[in-house]
Amino acid sequence: MTVQTVATASSADTARARIRALIISGDLEPGSRLRERDLSQALNVSRVPVREALQQLEAEGFIDTSPRRGATVKQITLRDVNELFDVRLSLEVLAARLAAQASARGESSSRLRQMMNRAEEATQGHDHTQIPLSNTALHAEIVSMGANSLLECSMKPLLGRMQWLFTLTGNRDPQIACAEHLSLCQAIYDGKADLAAALAFSHVELGRVPSLQCLSGRLPER
CATH class of the missing domain: 1.10.10.10 (Winged helix-like DNA-binding domain superfamily/Winged helix DNA-binding domain)
Incomplete structure (x- = not known):
């Protein structure tokens, strides 16, 4: 080259x-x-x-x-948002499981802790510009921690759309997502793969309806 x-x-x-x-x-x-x-x-x-x-x-x-x-x-639609949640339910659950397994093997979670601290600081500081960025970085680090190259390639184009979604739904209570992130990260730190996977599934699915409600009337159906 x-x-x-x-x-x-x-x-x-x-x-x-x-x-x-x-x-x-x-x-x-x-x-x-x-x-x-x-x-x-x-x-x-x-x-x-x-x-x-x-x-x-x-x-x-x-x-x-x-x-x-x-x-x-592109004009993002409610259907696009719903499809994004569908894909996240599969890929992010796997990412959380792999990250927890990595932690159980003794691999460092220091960078994930750093990303979580930044996300928490942005949330507590009501920094609505930084919250979507730090939350996206947190999700990206969970994927990276699992060290699965195919999963990383699959998630890479989705992370930008997730940041777009987090920005569009910025008027949702960020404290809820922050609390869910803290629980998820703790399960990863502790190496509890099944719990991390369950919490990741819950985190994604619990965000679906509030996000669609927040965007209803602002985005076309399809």
């Missing part, structure tokens, strides 16, 4: 992260046109990494492309 290729890949990753953040924050609204030239000027990068970033964001479910309109910000 040449230096130029590495630089382009790095620029594409940076562009993807910045565009995704603008979509999640609502600065780029659903249906907004995403023109390569405008984005390259705004992000101060060439059009090649922007083009790659848009392709990656389409794969992650953040944008749609069509021959007539080009790239546009």
